[in-house]
Amino acid sequence: MSHGTIPRIDPRRPWVVGPSGLKRIVLGAETGERGQLAPETSHGAQVLPLRLQGAAERYSLVVLHSDRGAVDEAGRQAIAAAALLADSKTAVLVLVLGSCQDELSVVGADVVLSAPAFDPQHFAPEGRLALIQAVVTQYAPVQLVMPDRGADAELGRLLATRQRWSVATDVVEVAEGLVRRLLPGARFAVAAMPFVLMLARNAVETRLPWRGQGEVQSLPAFTSPPERIRDLGVSSSAPENLDLEEADAILSAGNGMRDMAGFQQLASLLGAATGASRVAVDDGRFPRSKQVGATGKTVQSSLYMAIGISGAVQHLQGIKECRHVVAINLDESAPIVKRASLSVIADSTDFMAALADLLKAARAKQEKAA
């Protein structure tokens, strides 16, 4: 523990080097007092103890945007980091900009506030700043943690500049009241612990040995000032114009996908970008820019549908941050089936044709009803 109210992350926690070359903090069963894993129930599920002991004496605030009601991996990592850094009297208070249907106590949230009006589709920085200021006034947090990505990266910088709060961006390590920031070329800079901690992706493991209280509270009263920039709304790009790293839905083909026309038709019906395994690239069916995996692209889509892909470790490295992986494979023991949240054990050509028919029928019904 440090001398202040915010403890440092346990130095006995082992380090691993991720695919991007970054050091990550991994919480293992052998990591001492704060890292003991809880006993299992008769169903095999873990009963995790509460981290916060008794009433909160102070708060550590996490601010992040949700996406269609879900908090993504970077957001979950920011909450887990706040929980890892907090002492047993500091509650982790999470302000979700956007709606929130996720259970955030599993990543350490003690109190959750959500502001559905501020989802990332609506550009209203002044309103967001006013809300955050109202939360800060009410709870007087000792620390503010944000993910350093997308809309949160922009908001965190704006907030720190406007409020003249100390800030460190791209933080990959916290220890002894110091933070290490990632610089270009995999170099690091050391800085004093700031008030606003903006975390680089994958700096924190979200599997914790305890849980938060997960209490939902209402937002404090605040007034949105007029915005200086007029929001003209969001327009979406055709998936083929997007980089794979930016795509929200990806249909990906492997050696077990043989019907190119059916594959392209399904991608267009789903509005998905297309990706491929290395074997499908090596045999000339896809350009190298479509390859997903350790020696290809690292993707973060909400949906990753893997058609006839075995799920070799090098491929799985590229889809670690995908939210929903759907596997279509003839072999139920393929590694991709273990990674997937939904698997269909079927022939890829039959599956693609059946799903395309369902989508066409649903679309025709929608058009008829309109």
Ligand SMILES: Cc1cc2nc3c(=O)[nH]c(=O)nc-3n(C[C@H](O)[C@H](O)[C@H](O)COP(=O)(O)OP(=O)(O)OC[C@H]3O[C@@H](n4cnc5c(N)ncnc54)[C@H](O)[C@@H]3O)c2cc1C
């Ligand atoms: C240094 C190195 C780097 C690499 N980098 C990458 C990388 O970046 N990306 C990558 O993808 N790979 C990479 N690889 C290759 C990787 O190890 C695998 O060989 C590759 O991912 C396998 O591709 P696949 O799953 O498409 O093919 P296969 O391994 O041949 O698997 C095909 C799958 O399709 C299923 N299948 C077959 N027929 C059907 C059907 N009719 N319907 C449904 N399912 C069917 C099979 O059950 C099987 O699971 C790398 C390898 C090395 C050594």
